[in-house]
Amino acid sequence: GAEADLAGRHVVVSAGGTREPLDPVRFLGNRSSGKQGYALARTAAARGARVTLIAANAALPDPAGVDVVPVGTAVQLREAVLKAAADADAVVMAAAVADFRPATYAAGKIKKKDGLEPEPITLVRNPDILAEIAGDRPRAGQVVVGFAAETDDVLANGRAKLERKGCDLLVVNEVGERKTFGAEENEAVVLGSDGSETPVPHGPKEALADIVWNLVSRRLA
Numbered sequence: 001g002a003e004a005d006l007a008g009r010h011v012v013v014s015a016g017g018t019r020e021p022l023d024p025v026r027f028l029g030n031r032s033s034g035k036q037g038y039a040l041a042r043t044a045a046a047r048g049a050r051v052t053l054i055a056a057n058a059a060l061p062d063p064a065g066v067d068v069v070p071v072g073t074a075v076q077l078r079e080a081v082l083k084a085a086a087d088a089d090a091v092v093m094a095a096a097v098a099d100f101r102p103a104t105y106a107a108g109k110i111k112k113k114d115g116l117e118p119e120p121i122t123l124v125r126n127p128d129i130l131a132e133i134a135g136d137r138p139r140a141g142q143v144v145v146g147f148a149a150e151t152d153d154v155l156a157n158g159r160a161k162l163e164r165k166g167c168d169l170l171v172v173n174e175v176g177e178r179k180t181f182g183a184e185e186n187e188a189v190v191l192g193s194d195g196s197e198t199p200v201p202h203g204p205k206e207a208l209a210d211i212v213w214n215l216v217s218r219r220l221a
């Protein structure tokens with residue numbers, strides 16, 4: 001899509017993986033590199049969109065011409081996405097958001113105590129940002145896209161997740177050892193709330209990004 005089919009549009013993309021701190025030096029995190037989200041941001045900008053990229057802990061260079069908002073935790077990601085989504089035509093949640101965070105944060109480094117077993121870590125639920133935005137669109141007609149990494153029954157689990165989250169499109173990919181996380185390439189199926197299934201063959205993350213924007217662009221038209 002070299003044509004500027006997204007000119008005049010504002011799109012919000014989340015990328016990377018949230019980190020949920022336990023103390024000043026430790027966190028619970030995940031293996032998301034941010035590459036897919038950055039590819040989505042770059043391709044949207046190339047197609048003429050104004051792009052806000054909410055970047056959670058991604059060690060990647062800022063894409064040219066993209067407004068990058070760095071965040072750490074899921075709660076911070078939610079604030080930043082909701083703020084940017086207020087006037088957005090599309091929101092694409094490519095970030096790996098922690099489902100849970102530690103219930104408490106220790107202001108000082110947690111220390112081991114001689115002869116004592118460690119304290120268990122209690123987790124609490126994080127807000128589900130995708131479900132929140134999809135269920136109560138900040139802007140009418142906004143297109144909301146989610147990502148889902150599944151290890152088994154990819155299509156059935158993906159279809160159930162699309163419905164549960166209430167989004168318009170869900171990009172489902174199979175993950176496992178050596179697959180997807182940190183890789184340059186991806187393979188996926190994009191499920192639509194209209195029942196559509198768009199297979200995306202193994203290829204660069206930019207190619208998947210362009211297919212996502214094709215489907216978004218069609219829904220905005």
Ligand code: C5P
Nearest residue numbers: 093095097099126127128129130146147
């Ligand atoms: O439920 P699951 O984590 O598999 O859903 C993945 C999708 O939901 C991704 O698009 C992710 O960005 C989004 N998500 C979210 N808030 C959460 C968990 C996931 O927006 N707390």
